[in-house]
Amino acid sequence: MISSVFDLVLRALIVLAGTALATFALLWHAPGDPALSIALARFDTLVTDEVIEMVREEAGLNIGFWPAFRAWIGPLLWFDFGNSSVTGREVLPDLLVAVSYTFPLAFAGLAFGVAVALLLAFVATKRPGGWMDRVAVGVASLGAAIPAYWLGLLLILLFAVHLAWLPAMGARTPAHAILPALTLGLGVAASLTRIIRSSILEARAQPFLPAIRRRGVPSSAIGRDHVAPHAAVPVITLVGLEMAFLLEGAVMVEIIFGRPGLGTFLVTAIEARDFPQVQAVVVLTALLFVTINLVIDVIYRVIDPRIGGQDA
Amino acid sequence: MTLSAHGLSVVRAGQAILYPTSVCVSPRDRIGLVGASGSGKSTLGHALVDDLRMQGHVVAYVPQSPDEALDPLWSMAFHWREAEKALGLRPGAADRKTLFSALKIEGGDLRKRPWAWSRGMQQRFVIAMALMGRPNLVVLDEPTSALDPVVAAATMQLLDHCLRESDTAMILITHDLGLAARHVSQLMVMDGGRIVEQASTEDVLEHPKAPASKALSAHRNWLALPC
Numbered sequence: 001m002i003s004s005v006f007d008l009v010l011r012a013l014i015v016l017a018g019t020a021l022a023t024f025a026l027l028w029h030a031p032g033d034p035a036l037s038i039a040l041a042r043f044d045t046l047v048t049d050e051v052i053e054m055v056r057e058e059a060g061l062n063i064g065f066w067p068a069f070r071a072w073i074g075p076l077l078w079f080d081f082g083n084s085s086v087t088g089r090e091v092l093p094d095l096l097v098a099v100s101y102t103f104p105l106a107f108a109g110l111a112f113g114v115a116v117a118l119l120l121a122f123v124a125t126k127r128p129g130g131w132m133d134r135v136a137v138g139v140a141s142l143g144a145a146i147p148a149y150w151l152g153l154l155l156i157l158l159f160a161v162h163l164a165w166l167p168a169m170g171a172r173t174p175a176h177a178i179l180p181a182l183t184l185g186l187g188v189a190a191s192l193t194r195i196i197r198s199s200i201l202e203a204r205a206q207p208f209l210p211a212i213r214r215r216g217v218p219s220s221a222i223g224r225d226h227v228a229p230h231a232a233v234p235v236i237t238l239v240g241l242e243m244a245f246l247l248e249g250a251v252m253v254e255i256i257f258g259r260p261g262l263g264t265f266l267v268t269a270i271e272a273r274d275f276p277q278v279q280a281v282v283v284l285t286a287l288l289f290v291t292i293n294l295v296i297d298v299i300y301r302v303i304d305p306r307i308g309g310q311d312a
Numbered sequence: 313m314t315l316s317a318h319g320l321s322v323v324r325a326g327q328a329i330l331y332p333t334s335v336c337v338s339p340r341d342r343i344g345l346v347g348a349s350g351s352g353k354s355t356l357g358h359a360l361v362d363d364l365r366m367q368g369h370v371v372a373y374v375p376q377s378p379d380e381a382l383d384p385l386w387s388m389a390f391h392w393r394e395a396e397k398a399l400g401l402r403p404g405a406a407d408r409k410t411l412f413s414a415l416k417i418e419g420g421d422l423r424k425r426p427w428a429w430s431r432g433m434q435q436r437f438v439i440a441m442a443l444m445g446r447p448n449l450v451v452l453d454e455p456t457s458a459l460d461p462v463v464a465a466a467t468m469q470l471l472d473h474c475l476r477e478s479d480t481a482m483i484l485i486t487h488d489l490g491l492a493a494r495h496v497s498q499l500m501v502m503d504g505g506r507i508v509e510q511a512s513t514e515d516v517l518e519h520p521k522a523p524a525s526k527a528l529s530a531h532r533n534w535l536a537l538p539c
Contacts, residue, residue: 208382208383210358210375211373211374211381212381212383212394214358214362214365214373215373215394215398215441216398216399217395217398225383225386226385229385304384305425306384
């Protein structure tokens with residue numbers, strides 16, 4: 001178990017290193033002159049050749065790929081993301097501010113989505129093929145088919161405009177997070193419902209359940225001990241992936257509701273070719289995905305030690 | 313106390329799998345339920361176990377393969393505790409030591425999960441779980457067909473040994489007449505969802521009456537299985 005977790009961590013570190021190199025290379029070789037973009041973002045107009053050269057030197061764009069990569073990756077190991085090429089401010093505090101808007105929203109959306117999905121899946125699997133099942137699957141399919149930008153606008157129209165119960169734009173109070181979280185959560189619920197439902201049905205069809213029932217084990221205990229753990233494995237994967245996607249910045253939803261956050265942070269940074277900022281977001285995203293995958297892999301091994309191919 | 317279940321029947325998708333059937337079992341009975349594949353042996357076994365349990369009798373069931381009895385996610389200790397709890401026993405109340413030594417699985421590590429045990433040991437563990445509550449009847453559905461012949465023979469001998477001292481009756485579901493001949497004294501022959509012949513093992517083997525019994529008996533001779 002311990003050695004297999006060590007393997008997983010090692011693999012995660014390799015993935016992180018590869019991601020850092022790949023994104024740096026992509027951004028470095030992207031078409032167009034980054035110095036020009038930075039200069040334009042910084043000075044708006046009146047950009048002369050001297051200004052562009054000055055920016056190139058300041059941003060460390062004139063020293064070649066590998067020296068630039070080393071200059072960036074070295075401090076990064078100590079969580080120093082450097083300074084923004086445009087504003088000159090440190091990247092980390094700004095990034096943390098963006099995260100402080102996005103993460104709570106993402107967790108609220110995920111929690112809401114998981115709750116709705118569990119409820120729908122339990123209702124659906126009460127009598128598979130029955131009318132409640134069909135309604136629940138129908139609701140889930142509808143949810144998957146509705147794009148976030150349309151659902152978001154619909155929610156704004158209903159709850160902010162017609163009923164005037166909730167604020168629509170901005171992020172001043174926790175109440176401002178309700179509509180965006182609902183929008184995110186309904187999307188999550190749609191995909192999760194179908195997976196949870198099919199996992200439960202599959203787990204209920206396992207060959208050993210009839211014999212356990214004939215042993216006299218009550219059905220509540222069978223559901224808890226023998227159905228739920230088997231159904232959990234595929235569900236945990238999807239919840240983890242959904243969480244990673246949401247944390248990465250629910251860009252669309254943040255823009256619809258005019259919320260600051262990672263989405264806005266990233267879009268602004270890319271437009272200005274602000275290398276340190278873009279790379280900070282990419283590294284954070286990679287770190288999140290890798291960490292979440294690592295946690296999922298460890299949970300798998302706890303639930304079912306056969307995964308990972310070692311003995312009990 | 314004689315156990316009896318009447319009018320057991322099973323219909324699936326509009327088709328009768330098991331026609332209304334009654335079964336009576338006395339303590340210490342050794343009954344073989346034999347018949348070709350698809351004749352309804354397992355269906356009758358399941359229906360009988362479920363019916364007698366509903367009547368409040370302690371009836372144990374051992375399926376064909378340990379994969380059909382043990383959850384791969386849980387340790388052997390968990391399965392044991394779970395079975396004890398289902399019987400209303402205190403943890404550790406069942407005489408594990410005696411059963412384990414009788415079935416020769418004392419060496420098994422209970423903290424491990426089923427797949428870390430050999431299949432023969434898994435199956436004997438399942439039999440031990442079945443016997444822990446001193447059941448009135450134990451129904452074994454092809455209990456050795458997933459095991460190799462040597463382990464299968466040893467398992468059946470150990471089972472005989474365990475049952476010798478108790479009043480527990482046994483129904484052995486099998487298509488292997490040789491196996492039945494060695495371990496049971498009566499045979500119930502099934503064909504097409506009905507019991508077509510019920511007599512002592514010797515009678516069925518030597519003077520089969522029903523066509524299904526004749527076919528089974530003929531195949532036994534042809535295969536020259538020992539009796």
